Amino acid sequence: MTQLSEGKRQERRLGWLLCAPAAIVMVAVTAYPILYSVWLSLQRFDLKFPDEREFVGLENYVTVLSNGYWWTAFGVTMLITVVTVVIELVLGMGLALIMHRTLVGRGIVRTAALIPYGIVTVVAAFSWRYAWTPDTGYLANLLTPDGAPLTERAGSLAIIIVAEIWKTTPFMALLLMAGLALVPEELLRAASMDGATWWQRFTNVMLPVMKPAILVALLFRTLDAFRVFDNIYVLTAGANETSSVSMIAYNNLLRGLNLGIGSTMSVLIFLAVAVIAFIFVKLFGTAAPGASDDGRR
Amino acid sequence: MGEPLKRRWRRLAAAALVTVPLAACGGQDDGGTPTINFYNPPVENMQTVIDTCNAAANGRYEIVYRVLPRGADDQRVQMVRRLAAEDDSMDVLGLDVTWTQEFAGANWIREWTGADAAEVRDGTLPGPLESATYEDKLYAAPNNTNVQLLWYRTDLVPNPPRTWDEMITQAQQLRSQGRPYQVITMGAQYEGLVVLYNTLVASAGGNILSADGRTAVLDDGAVRALDLLKRFATAGVTSPSFTNALEDPARLEFQGGNGAFQLNWPYVYPAMQAAAPDLARNVRWARYPGVDANTPSRVTIGGTNLAVSAYTRYPVESFEAARCLRNAENQKYAAINDGVPPTIESVYDAPEMAEAYPMKDVILEELQDASVRPLSPAYQNISTVMSATLSPPGDIDPDETAELLRKQIQDALESKGVLP
Numbered sequence: 001m002t003q004l005s006e007g008k009r010q011e012r013r014l015g016w017l018l019c020a021p022a023a024i025v026m027v028a029v030t031a032y033p034i035l036y037s038v039w040l041s042l043q044r045f046d047l048k049f050p051d052e053r054e055f056v057g058l059e060n061y062v063t064v065l066s067n068g069y070w071w072t073a074f075g076v077t078m079l080i081t082v083v084t085v086v087i088e089l090v091l092g093m094g095l096a097l098i099m100h101r102t103l104v105g106r107g108i109v110r111t112a113a114l115i116p117y118g119i120v121t122v123v124a125a126f127s128w129r130y131a132w133t134p135d136t137g138y139l140a141n142l143l144t145p146d147g148a149p150l151t152e153r154a155g156s157l158a159i160i161i162v163a164e165i166w167k168t169t170p171f172m173a174l175l176l177m178a179g180l181a182l183v184p185e186e187l188l189r190a191a192s193m194d195g196a197t198w199w200q201r202f203t204n205v206m207l208p209v210m211k212p213a214i215l216v217a218l219l220f221r222t223l224d225a226f227r228v229f230d231n232i233y234v235l236t237a238g239a240n241e242t243s244s245v246s247m248i249a250y251n252n253l254l255r256g257l258n259l260g261i262g263s264t265m266s267v268l269i270f271l272a273v274a275v276i277a278f279i280f281v282k283l284f285g286t287a288a289p290g291a292s293d294d295g296r297r
Numbered sequence: 298m299g300e301p302l303k304r305r306w307r308r309l310a311a312a313a314l315v316t317v318p319l320a321a322c323g324g325q326d327d328g329g330t331p332t333i334n335f336y337n338p339p340v341e342n343m344q345t346v347i348d349t350c351n352a353a354a355n356g357r358y359e360i361v362y363r364v365l366p367r368g369a370d371d372q373r374v375q376m377v378r379r380l381a382a383e384d385d386s387m388d389v390l391g392l393d394v395t396w397t398q399e400f401a402g403a404n405w406i407r408e409w410t411g412a413d414a415a416e417v418r419d420g421t422l423p424g425p426l427e428s429a430t431y432e433d434k435l436y437a438a439p440n441n442t443n444v445q446l447l448w449y450r451t452d453l454v455p456n457p458p459r460t461w462d463e464m465i466t467q468a469q470q471l472r473s474q475g476r477p478y479q480v481i482t483m484g485a486q487y488e489g490l491v492v493l494y495n496t497l498v499a500s501a502g503g504n505i506l507s508a509d510g511r512t513a514v515l516d517d518g519a520v521r522a523l524d525l526l527k528r529f530a531t532a533g534v535t536s537p538s539f540t541n542a543l544e545d546p547a548r549l550e551f552q553g554g555n556g557a558f559q560l561n562w563p564y565v566y567p568a569m570q571a572a573a574p575d576l577a578r579n580v581r582w583a584r585y586p587g588v589d590a591n592t593p594s595r596v597t598i599g600g601t602n603l604a605v606s607a608y609t610r611y612p613v614e615s616f617e618a619a620r621c622l623r624n625a626e627n628q629k630y631a632a633i634n635d636g637v638p639p640t641i642e643s644v645y646d647a648p649e650m651a652e653a654y655p656m657k658d659v660i661l662e663e664l665q666d667a668s669v670r671p672l673s674p675a676y677q678n679i680s681t682v683m684s685a686t687l688s689p690p691g692d693i694d695p696d697e698t699a700e701l702l703r704k705q706i707q708d709a710l711e712s713k714g715v716l717p
Contacts, residue, residue, distance in 0.1 A: 046712035047381060048402050048674035069717040151541050239486065243717055251716040254374055256678055257381075257403070258712055 034270065040263035047257035060264040070265070072241050073248040076157065080244065081225040084164045088221060089214075091165065092172030099173065100180045117170040125234035128163045132235075153240045160242065163231045168224065172217050179213025180206070215286035222276055227269070245269050331358045331611040333618045337391030338372055338601070339364050342634040349630075350621035358614035360389070360622070369393055369488075373677075380405040380606065388609040389619045392437060392602050394428040394669070395676050398510070401431035402674030406604040409435040413616045420625075424667030425640040429602045431672070437602035439640035440623040441631060444596045444663045445496075446656060447583045448551070448559040448566070450576075453477060457583035461497075461525055464558060464586050468534035471557050481551045482560035484530070484539040486688035491670065491680050492597045493560075494687055497522035499595035499668030501588040505706070510673040513706035515699045523695040525588060530690035540689040552576060560585065562599070563656060564636055582656045584663060595668040600640065638664070671706075678709035681716050 004012070041060055045053045064070050095113055102109045116124065131137040132150050140148065149155030183206050191201045207214070229246040236242045238251060249269060253262025280286040337343060347360045354360075365372040373396055379387060380400070392400060400406045409417055417438040418426065425439035447464075449457050453471055458464035464480060471478035483489030498505055503518015530539065536550055544561060551559040552573040559565065570577040587594040603619040605612060621627070628639035633653040638660055639645065645654075645661045654660065671679055682705040686698060708714040 044712050046675075047377075048399050049712060050403055052712070063713050064715060067715040069715050072717075148541070238717065241717070248715075248717065254378070255370065256681075256714075256716045257377060257399075258678075258714075258716075260712065261715060 037263040037266050037270075040259050041267045043260050045259040047259065056260070060260050061268075064261060064264050064268065069243070069248060070245075073243040073245050076242060077226060077228065077244040077246075079157070080161055080164065080228055081222060083161055084168070084225050085218060085221050087161075087165050088169045088172045089218065091169045092176050092217070095169060095173035096176035096180055099177055113173060114170045116167050117174075119167075121167060121230040122234055124167060125163060125231045128159065128231075129235050132159055150236060151240070153242060156236045156240055156242045160228075160231050160235055163235065164225065164228060167231075168221060172221055175213060175217035175220065176210070179210035179217075182213065183209045212286070215280065215284050219277065219280040219286050222280070223273055226273060226276060245272070330356060331614050333358050333360045333388045333611060333615055334363050334386055335360050335389045335391070335618065335622070336363045336365055336376060336387055337389075338369075339367055340631070340635055340637075342631065345634075346622060346627045346630060349627065350618060353621060354618070358611065358618060360618050363387075365391070376400075380608070383608050385606075385608045385610050387606045388611060388615045389622070390604045390606055391440065392604050394425070394439075394442075394598065394600050394602055395680070397429055397437045397602050397604065398431045398672050399674040399676060400604060401434075401436040405607050406436055407607055407609075407612060407616075409438065409605075409616070413620060416620055417623075420641050420643055422640055422642050422664050422667075424598045424664055424669060425600060425602075427672070428598065428600070428669045431674075437604040438619055438623050440601045440603045441628065441637035442598050442600035442640045442664060442667075443562055443638055444598055444660060444667055445492075445560055445562050445585055446659055446663070447585050448561065448580055449583065450477070450557055450579050451581050452579045453557045457581070458558075458586050459584075460590050461529060461586050461588060463590075465529060465532045465534055468557060469532065472534065477555050477557050478534060479536045479550075479556040480529070480534050480558040480560070481536050481542070481547050481556040482539070483542050483544055483547050484535070484688075484690055485541050485543050486684045487543065488680060488684065489543060490687050490690070491683045492599075494522060494526060494683065495597045495668060495670050496585065496594065497525055497588060499597070500585075500592070501525070502592070505679075505702075506671045506673060510671070511710060513703045513710065515703045515706075519702075520695050520699045521588065523693050523698050526687070526690045527693040527695065530693075540691070563638065563654070563660060566656065567636065582659055584659055593666070594663070595666055596663045597670060598664065598667045600637070673710065675709045675712075675714070678714045678716060679706050682706065682709060682714060685717055 042055060042057060043053060044056045044059070099106075099110050099113060129150065131139040134140040134148050143149070149159060187205055187209070188201055191205050196204065227246050228244045229250065232238060232242060232244055232247050233250075238247045243251065245265065246269065249262055249265035252258050252265060256262065335347065344362055347362050351359055365375060373393070376387070376390060376392075380403070390400070390406065392406075397406075401408075408414075414435045417429075417435060421439055422442065425442045426435075429435060429437040429439050447457060453476060454467060458467055468478045468480050482493060484493070495505070498519045501518040501521045503516050503520075503522060504514050505519055506512065507514050529535070536542070536555065538546065538550065542550070547559065547561055548565045548568060550556060551561075551565070552569055554576060566577075566580075566582070569580060585594040585596045603623055605615040605619060609615045623640070625639075625641045625644050628641055629644045629647050629649070631637050632639050632644065633649055636653070638654070638657075642661070644650065645657050650657050670676065673679060683702060686702050686705060687693065705714065
């Protein structure tokens with residue numbers, strides 16, 4: 001190992017060269033914008049007042065973190081994240097079991113189950129919006145005779161959550177189905193020989209084997225749900241206190257043109273996502289399916 | 298020899314990676330007639346006006362109509378994004394009156410000077426002109442304007458009320474007689490509510506911002522307006538959907554027959570004649586009610602202004618094109634065919650106007666001492682916090698709400714405002 005041969009060294013250099021474009025692209029499209037938004041978040045920088053740009057340290061963080069709108073949005077985001085992920089896990093598991101066990105028309109069943117995930121979110125969100133709008137929609141008067149659920153907070157949040165669940169349950173199911181495929185058939189047969197009921201087989205055999213797949217599915221969905229934007233943008237545009245953190249960051253950056261405050265929010269979202277990923281990876285030991293058995297890396 | 302060659306190759310590859318996509322969006326400048334890209338919201342007969350101007354330009358430039366999205370927010374976001382990126386393919390911009398200060402403050406539009414400015418100032422109504430001014434400089438040419446009127450039913454109301462208090466009393470009397478009584482207007486949490494409040498503040502002689510636009514004042518007049526708005530919302534004379542009503546739902550509700558009064562833009566009149574002709578026969582218009590009996594109302598104007606982008610490659614032609622697009626002849630055409638009230642006072646005297654605008658005298662009267670919304674580059678933020686704080690109007694506590702507004706608006710002016 002001390003003295004690499006000329007060929008080995010050439011090979012290693014070639015390796016670096018081949019990686020370089022990817023590494024450069026990653027730095028250009030990921031690291032640079034993140035660092036730039038951190039830099040922006042430390043300034044008073046409002047496109048509307050270009051002459052008053054100045055370095056303000058952590059003032060923007062104080063402004064955002066002491067603001068009621070931000071915490072309302074944070075609460076809405078957490079609510080949507082927790083509720084959708086839990087319901088999607090349950091529904092997705094059911095769907096995965098059905099898709100896994102289907103004997104007749106397996107392809108059709110799987111395709112049908114995946115349709116919602118294949119539809120562009122914005123398009124689906126528009127159809128939800130029309131469906132819940134009085135006069136144009138078939139769902140608006142479902143619960144109350146002359147209700148307009150999208151004009152009030154609870155109704156809007158419920159509709160956003162339903163739209164999210166409808167859209168991403170198939171994705172959850174897909175990941176869980178990959179996990180189900182990991183469960184050895186012999187293990188299940190052995191368990192039933194030992195007299196285990198279906199529920200015991202599910203909880204004691206299938207779930208432990210599927211754990212890595214479940215954790216990955218939960219991690220992906222939690223991160224995804226935390227960044228919820230398009231459904232809210234189309235359904236309510238954040239009216240009636242239904243903004244998520246992404247929505248409020250968009251409003252401050254692109255509508256308010258306040259690069260300082262907007263970037264501060266983006267950085268905070270980035271940190272929150274990093275914390276979620278950290279919790280999943282370090283505490284729950286999430287790893288990609290098929291990675292090392294001990295999970296923790 | 299090998300090393301530098303490799304490095305050069307790498308640099309070339311990197312350069313290609315960057316320039317190829319850029320070249321694809323380069324200008325289509327062929328050195329011939331300058332193309333003036335006119336970005337404006339969709340307007341039905343705009344192309345005819347543009348054709349007229351192109352004919353008049355006689356080959357010096359050619360205006361091309363670039364239609365913006367229908368929603369005001371989408372229009373603004375598209376223009377803002379491209380101007381922030383110093384896009385030089387935008388020349389003349391059709392701006393909502395409330396965006397002019399913002400674009401001027403951000404140095405995205407050019408000041409109108411010399412003969413161009415003189416032509417715009419000549420004969421233009423003061424309110425629209427004020428909306429196009431930022432820090433005492435002219436930054437746009439008012440293209441069209443608009444004011445709300447009081448619509449009332451002659452079968453219920455013999456004499457139109459002159460003040461809000463009179464209107465509320467009349468509505469309450471009608472209600473006690475079991476007849477249609479509602480005062481229908483826009484009270485949802487959006488710009489319409491800000492317009493309503495701004496009109497009340499101006500009519501009460503109050504101010505939201507200081508004259509230089511740098512401080513939130515919310516003086517006594519502004520507090521009186523809050524008090525009136527609350528009284529109106531809680532007097533039992535509004536429609537049940539008042540706190541949720543936008544322009545068009547309000548119009549439809551009035552057409553439904555429950556309203557005795559409607560405060561709305563002039564477009565409701567032709568719409569009503571087409572959709573509810575029986576009702577329309579009994580509907581008349583009057584000046585928007587005031588706050589005091591002896592002081593006429595000062596109504597908030599809407600409308601659009603034409604500005605020239607700071608990044609245009611053809612400033613001279615752009616100013617000329619904008620002047621043509623909004624000249625008296627073209628404003629008259631737009632007023633008659635698209636229903637948008639002119640900003641040049643003399644156009645109202647044209648005989649054809651009487652047919653298109655039976656209410657033109659009242660419109661002109663209101664326009665002559667109209668009010669504008671707070672003139673500040675931060676208007677978008679101010680409007681957002683105002684609509685959030687004023688909604689629902691029934692929950693207003695005049696002094697407390699004024700204090701809250703003062704703080705939030707001041708924060709918006711200092712770029713500390715957080716938009717919900």
